[in-house]
Amino acid sequence: MHSTTMLKRFCVISLVLLVLVGGSNLAVANAETINIAVPTDPDSFDPTRSVAAATAEIAFNIYEGLVKSTPDGQVTGALASHWEIDPSLKIYTFYLREAYFHNGSRVTAADVVNALNRARDPEISQRAGNYQAIDSVSAQGDNQVIVELKEPYAPLLYELTELAAAVYPKESAGLANRPIGTGPYKLEEWRPNQYIKLTRFDQHWSEQQPFFADVYFRIMPDYNSAVVSLKTGSIDLIPRLEASLFHQVQGVPNLAVYAAPMNLVQLLAVNNARPALSDLRVRQAIAMAINRDQIIIGAAWGQAEKLYTGLSPAMPEFYNSNLEDLLPYEPARAQALLQEAGYANLELTMTLPSAYPLHVQTGEIIADQLRRVGINVKIEIVEWGTWLEKVYTQRDYDLSIIGLTGKLDPHTILSRYVSTNSRNFTNFNSPEFDRLISEGISVSGPERRSIYDQAQEIMTREVAGVFIMDPMQINVLNAQIKGWQSYPVYVIDVAALYK
Amino acid sequence: MRYLRDRIISLVVTLFLISAVTFFTVNVLPGDPAILILGTEGDPERLDSLRQELGLHQHALVRFTDWLRGLLSGNLGRSIRYSVEIGPLIRNALPVTLLLAVASVGLALLISIPIGIGCAVRQGSFLETVSLLLTQLGMALPSFWLGFLLIHLFALELGLLPPAGFSSGASLILPALALAIPRAAVLTRVVRSSMIDTLSQDYIRTARSKGLPQHLVLYKHALKNAAVSIASVAGVHLTQLLGGTIVIEQVFGLPGLGQLLLAAALQRDLPLVQGLVVISAALILMVNFGVDLVLLGLDPRLRYE
Numbered sequence: 001m002h003s004t005t006m007l008k009r010f011c012v013i014s015l016v017l018l019v020l021v022g023g024s025n026l027a028v029a030n031a032e033t034i035n036i037a038v039p040t041d042p043d044s045f046d047p048t049r050s051v052a053a054a055t056a057e058i059a060f061n062i063y064e065g066l067v068k069s070t071p072d073g074q075v076t077g078a079l080a081s082h083w084e085i086d087p088s089l090k091i092y093t094f095y096l097r098e099a100y101f102h103n104g105s106r107v108t109a110a111d112v113v114n115a116l117n118r119a120r121d122p123e124i125s126q127r128a129g130n131y132q133a134i135d136s137v138s139a140q141g142d143n144q145v146i147v148e149l150k151e152p153y154a155p156l157l158y159e160l161t162e163l164a165a166a167v168y169p170k171e172s173a174g175l176a177n178r179p180i181g182t183g184p185y186k187l188e189e190w191r192p193n194q195y196i197k198l199t200r201f202d203q204h205w206s207e208q209q210p211f212f213a214d215v216y217f218r219i220m221p222d223y224n225s226a227v228v229s230l231k232t233g234s235i236d237l238i239p240r241l242e243a244s245l246f247h248q249v250q251g252v253p254n255l256a257v258y259a260a261p262m263n264l265v266q267l268l269a270v271n272n273a274r275p276a277l278s279d280l281r282v283r284q285a286i287a288m289a290i291n292r293d294q295i296i297i298g299a300a301w302g303q304a305e306k307l308y309t310g311l312s313p314a315m316p317e318f319y320n321s322n323l324e325d326l327l328p329y330e331p332a333r334a335q336a337l338l339q340e341a342g343y344a345n346l347e348l349t350m351t352l353p354s355a356y357p358l359h360v361q362t363g364e365i366i367a368d369q370l371r372r373v374g375i376n377v378k379i380e381i382v383e384w385g386t387w388l389e390k391v392y393t394q395r396d397y398d399l400s401i402i403g404l405t406g407k408l409d410p411h412t413i414l415s416r417y418v419s420t421n422s423r424n425f426t427n428f429n430s431p432e433f434d435r436l437i438s439e440g441i442s443v444s445g446p447e448r449r450s451i452y453d454q455a456q457e458i459m460t461r462e463v464a465g466v467f468i469m470d471p472m473q474i475n476v477l478n479a480q481i482k483g484w485q486s487y488p489v490y491v492i493d494v495a496a497l498y499k
Numbered sequence: 500m501r502y503l504r505d506r507i508i509s510l511v512v513t514l515f516l517i518s519a520v521t522f523f524t525v526n527v528l529p530g531d532p533a534i535l536i537l538g539t540e541g542d543p544e545r546l547d548s549l550r551q552e553l554g555l556h557q558h559a560l561v562r563f564t565d566w567l568r569g570l571l572s573g574n575l576g577r578s579i580r581y582s583v584e585i586g587p588l589i590r591n592a593l594p595v596t597l598l599l600a601v602a603s604v605g606l607a608l609l610i611s612i613p614i615g616i617g618c619a620v621r622q623g624s625f626l627e628t629v630s631l632l633l634t635q636l637g638m639a640l641p642s643f644w645l646g647f648l649l650i651h652l653f654a655l656e657l658g659l660l661p662p663a664g665f666s667s668g669a670s671l672i673l674p675a676l677a678l679a680i681p682r683a684a685v686l687t688r689v690v691r692s693s694m695i696d697t698l699s700q701d702y703i704r705t706a707r708s709k710g711l712p713q714h715l716v717l718y719k720h721a722l723k724n725a726a727v728s729i730a731s732v733a734g735v736h737l738t739q740l741l742g743g744t745i746v747i748e749q750v751f752g753l754p755g756l757g758q759l760l761l762a763a764a765l766q767r768d769l770p771l772v773q774g775l776v777v778i779s780a781a782l783i784l785m786v787n788f789g790v791d792l793v794l795l796g797l798d799p800r801l802r803y804e
Contacts, residue, residue, distance in 0.1 A: 040762070041580075041581065041762070043536070043580075044582055046582075049536075051536070051537060051538045051540045051541040052538065053540075122542070122544060122545065123548060126536070126537060126541040126542060126545055126549075127540070127541065127542065128542060128544075128545070129542040129544065176582035177581070177582055177583055191591065191754065192581050192583075192588060192591075192754070192759070192762075193592065193754035193755075193758045193759060193762065194591075194664075194665060194754040218664055218752070219752065219754070220663055220664065220752040221749050221752060221758070222663070222749055222750050222751075222752065224647065224650075224750075225650060225662055225663035225750060225751060225752055226663070226752075228650050228651070228654055228655050228662040228663065229654075229661075229662045229663050229664065231655060232654055232655060232658060232661075232662055234661060234662065234663075234664065234666075355765075383530070383765070384530070384535070384765060385528070385529065385530020385531075385534070385535050385765065385766075385767055386528075386529040386530045387530075388530060388534045388535055388537075388538065388539075389529050389530045389531065389534050390529060392534075392539060393534050393543065393546075402539065404539060405539075405540065422542070422543040422544060423539070423542075423543060
């Protein structure tokens with residue numbers, strides 16, 4: 001029996017070893033700890049560098065700008081307690097409140113000036129383009145910051161809510177992985193592919209301290225395992241769950257589901273510069289061949305709102321809801337238009353980004369719908385890096401599907417389709433649209449709304465792209481956790497959560 | 500000694516070739532890191548200066564020799580994706596993959612040796628038929644699917660083990676099992692056939708006729724001889740796993756080399772891809788070397804070839 005005991009001993013030892021070796025890193029279950037599943041690591045915590053939406057939703061808890069967004073898409077004070085706008089609409093004076101950085105130093109006007117000047121410097125900031133309306137930023141004393149604009153610019157306050165305009169200490173380096181902000185949470189540890197740990201910042205200016213002391217954003221690339229982890233209690237929150245998993249969390253007793261429009265505009269990008277597609281009739285035929293209801297059921301499991309414009313209904317103040325009948329789903333008319341344009345047998349290629357199953361599935365359904373009106377669509381699925389280079393940067397494509405993340409101000413979203421904009425990857429070219437967009441920044445109130453109503457009508461009628469849907473953001477929480485707030489931008493407001 | 504020297508030379512040459520091939524392949528792939536960093540929201544105007552910052556304006560050959568020089572001085576450079584030194588990134592991920600690979604092959608051996616021997620001893624029995632059927636099934640099951648089944652059974656239904664993430668050694672049990680089962684199936688067949696082979700040899704008959712008890716004949720004489728082919732197949736599996744646990748790491752959310760490599764490749768983080776490929780290749784070559792040494796120890800005949 002000697003060797004069987006040996007074998008047994010070997011079994012036991014190896015199992016014990018297996019348990020011990022990893023045991024050093026045991027997560028402590030604590031009432032004041034919250035575990036949040038996110039699919040990828042942030043790109044960079046340096047506000048001048050980061051462009052990823054995944055970073056912004058975590059960084060919302062770490063950094064603050066002069067102002068921040070509210071769940072209903074409005075702007076409220078953050079580091080600035082209040083502000084004044086000069087009647088010329090060109091001078092903004094921000095009054096700073098008493099606030100501290102995570103390193104303990106007091107926030108001064110000089111820090112704000114430095115951060116904003118870096119944010120608008122094209123040599124430094126990845127998002128400098130959004131701040132070109134600013135002429136100068138200056139400090140008056142320690143507690144006042146004056147922003148002077150070249151021209152009146154209505155989106156300014158909204159753009160100051162972005163991570164790119166966050167404030168950090170004047171003398172700071174290495175923010176990419178050691179962020180120093182003023183938010184309710186500070187970064188404790190970042191282990192790539194594993195977790196980002198935040199801890200409560202006790203010197204935060206708000207009167208009410210957040211409930212959770214420790215926050216783990218756990219990197220879980222597979223949503224299936226994240227859902228199981230949520231059900232077994234090792235994860236407390238999955239923001240933006242894939243729609244295909246909705247049925248797995250719906251009606252589960254200990255889970256709470258919050259669905260809201262994502263403010264993401266999914267569109268069929270139509271390259272307006274391609275010979276056949278430069279013919280308006282062909283673009284309109286494509287738009288009228290598309291059945292959005294079918295797509296939303298087939299690709300988004302019914303969890304989305306139909307779109308007929310480049311803005312999402314998540315922005316009720318500016319969303320033009322009267323465009324549904326402009327180019328309705330009418331395959332017969334689509335076919336007639338194609339005949340008329342002399343493209344009865346059109347061949348097009350649709351390039352789809354494999355990283356986004358929603359867009360790939362949408363593309364497959366659309367290809368089928370287009371075939372029914374006589375457009376032969378060849379599908380080409382490429383990886384994200386290739387998509388960005390070929391489709392987005394070189395604009396070498398016929399058709400594609402992509403989602404553009406929403407912002408709080410319509411200008412930030414719609415200016416992309418201005419003919420001279422470097423991000424106008426559909427090559428849309430309408431002088432009338434260009435004129436409206438440049439007018440929209442200097443007016444306010446109903447006048448501004450009417451300008452964007454017209455602009456949206458033009459981009460839909462002249463088919464800058466075919467706007468398909470705004471998918472729902474499906475946020476799932478352990479039902480014990482209360483206080484979830486869905487934002488129309490990428491935000492996970494951990495400070496609002498409690499048990 | 501000469502053997503050792505030859506092995507080391509071939510190891511260095513292989514590593515060099517592997518890193519050169521990876522570097523130039525990743526280089527010609529479409530999509531450059533600067534474009535990926537900017538995504539759909541960054542300013543395209545930033546592209547040129549970003550390329551400059553990342554050193555992408557230099558010729559590929561210059562970048563490759565710079566990288567090699569760094570490597571020789573033990574510096575793997577900085578990751579573009581994570582903006583940190585590559586050394587510590589790999590150091591954190593390496594133990595996860597290493598443990599996972601070793602545990603999977605270990606588990607596979609633990610499962611396959613007793614079953615394989617059982618089948619060899621009782622040829623034609625009901626046990627053998629069932630085992631062979633199960634191995635057929637085991638070989639056909641993809642690991643990631645097994646992973647989902649195991650998560651559902653052990654984590655969701657029974658609540659015994661963590662479903663995903665890496666918090667303790669227990670986190671590795673399910674992924675190791677998912678990787679081990681298909682391998683155990685293959686190994687069972689190897690154990691069985693090499694044991695059948697060995698058991699028909701003359702010296703086994705001699706051992707039996709000496710009156711040695713069955714377990715001594717099996718485990719001392721026969722298994723030792725059969726171990727040569729078992730060890731070489733197990734070695735192949737180990738090397739495969741060192742470079743190929745990407746899918747299982749995704750499914751179980753394990754922070755191993757596979758996940759790091761995937762993130763690096765998708766983001767065209769060339770320095771990180773290079774570092775990972777060289778480290779994994781070195782590891783695989785070393786394991787191969789180790790397996791060779793074990794085989795030498797097991798089979799004296801190999802020493803004279």
